[in-house]
Amino acid sequence: MKLPRVRELLGRPEALTRPAPPADLQGRARPDRAMTIVEAVTDKYLRVLTAYDYDPTVAGHNPDAAxxxxxxxxxxxxxxxxxxxxxxxxxxxxxxxxxxxxxxxxxxxxxxxxxxxxxxxxxxxxxxxxxxxxxxxxxxxxxxxxxxxxxxxxxxxxxxxNGFPFVAAGSALFVAGGIGITPIIAMVRAARRAGMDWQFVYSGRSRESMPFLDEIATWDPARVFVRPDDEFGLPSADDLLGRAPVGGAVYCCGPTPMLDAVRGGFAATGACALHFERFGPPPVLGGSPFEVQLVSTGEVLEVPADESALEVIKERLPGVGYSCRQGFCGTCKVRVLAGTPDHRETRLTPQERVDHMLVCVSRADGGRLILDL
Structure with a gap:
């Protein structure tokens, strides 16, 4: 599954009285203030470490190593x-x-x-x-x-x-749509091995389009609902979330309409945490139109309020580098020669943000950005 990745956690008040489920399948727990400081220091420390040659004999594998x-x-x-x-x-x-x-x-x-x-x-x-x-x-x-x-x-x-971690504890509903089955199937296997109380809903266009059905057919049928669109119609939030466990977690990966339905219907369930991962670019929220000027051609391109700079740029430069389109992989990083970006990612260091941006998600608050493209 192509991994474009925006994670969110929708919490409920009662979650404060029980251990929060791990942020898996589309979700991230509200950060503890003290832990936020620790994470920030740790992240800075790790960035320093990975700036130098990595010695696998000293520590574990460095995911930045090729x-x-x-x-x-x-x-x-x-x-x-x-x-x-x-x-x-x-x-x-x-x-x-x-x-x-x-x-x-x-x-x-x-x-x-x-x-x-x-x-x-x-x-x-x-x-x-x-x-x-x-x-x-x-x-x-x-x-x-x-x-x-x-x-x-x-x-x-x-x-x-791992941008979509899973902890095999408690109870959980796993929801997969189409190729979104790829991270979910590994989670369900782990839940089965751990003896968790789990449920699984799998949606797709047709059975012929849905991978891994042979394996899934060997699982407990009381815990599995395979619902192809050509047999059941497009799924509603109730169809997807009807098996959500009270006090448990919901993990979901699939196309944007599925994620929207799950997010919209989650508050009506008894679950306390929603974790999801999208495999397409997130919608632009709270955007304002701005301009980007490409140094290589001198062209000035208008970026609408509801589109990313990347989408506009790649219409003119089809070969521009990009991958996740969600602001986490860093492939689309470009140098900013003039203008002030509105950074909407957590990938770049403060030093990088001085003169670089990720054009897949970051924007400008009006005005014009001059980009080294």
Whole structure:
């Protein structure tokens, strides 16, 4: 699953009286003030560490370190949607860095594109990473390139990173839409192994378009609801959240309409935390129109209030670098030569923000930005 990533947590007052569920499947707990300070100091410390050569003999794997992996297997797992499961291994056949449900990998493709895909294999298998990719013919080209990685092909990868963590405790409802199954299936496996009280709702266009149904068919049918649109119609919030556990968590990954329905209906459930991950760009909220000038061409482009600078720029410069479109991967970082950005990400350091911005989410408060593009 391509990983574009905006996470939110919707909490309820009663959650204050019980341990907060982990921020997984679209959600992040309200930060404790003291912990916010600790996290800020820790983040600054880690940035200093990763600015230097990393020595894996001193500490664990650095997700910013590049790995060369080789594709070992390619299997079509949903014919109608052309979803391919791809398996990768270390070139020397050795162990790979550990990962947990919710983790993703950053693929640096031969074309220069960077794409993120969720791991959907078995964390106990230290020799292989498995992902699933749906080919999108009219997309940005990354999924088509991934489908072309035949066994024996090597690729540069960074990670694993976990922007969608899962803790196997308490009770939970897992909701997946289409290719959003990729992070969810690893979570449900972990919940089953841990003996959690879990429920699972899986939506898609048709059964033929939904990956991993063979495995899901072996799970407890009392806990599983597979609802293809062509059989049940488009799902409502009640359809998706009817199994939400009182006092538990809801984890959701899928297309924007599904996320909107789940977010809109969550307050009516008895669950205390919502965790979700989107695989498309988030809507622009509270935006104002502004201009960007491209130094390479001198063109001045108008960015509407409801569009990102990236969307406008790539209409003129189709080769501009981008990946997640959510402000976390850093691929679309550009130098700002004039103007003041409205930074809407947490990726850049204060020093980087002085003269750089991520054009996928950051904006300007009116006026014009001159960009080194």
């Amino acid at each position: 790995m060369t992996l080789v594709a070992t297997e390619r299997t079509i797992v949903a014919e109608n949607e052309n979803v391919a499961a791809l398996t990768f291994a270390a070139v020397d056949g050795g162990d790979l860095p550990a990962w947990q449900p919710g983790c993703h990998l950053d693929f640096h493709l031969p074309s220069g594109r960077r794409r993120q895909y969720s791991l959907c294999g078995d964390p106990a298998d230290r020799r292989h990473y498995r992902i699933a990719v749906r080919a999108i013919p009219d997309g940005g080209g990354g999924s088509i390139e991934m489908h072309g990685l035949a066994p024996g092909t090597t690729v540069t990868v960074r990670g694993p990173r």
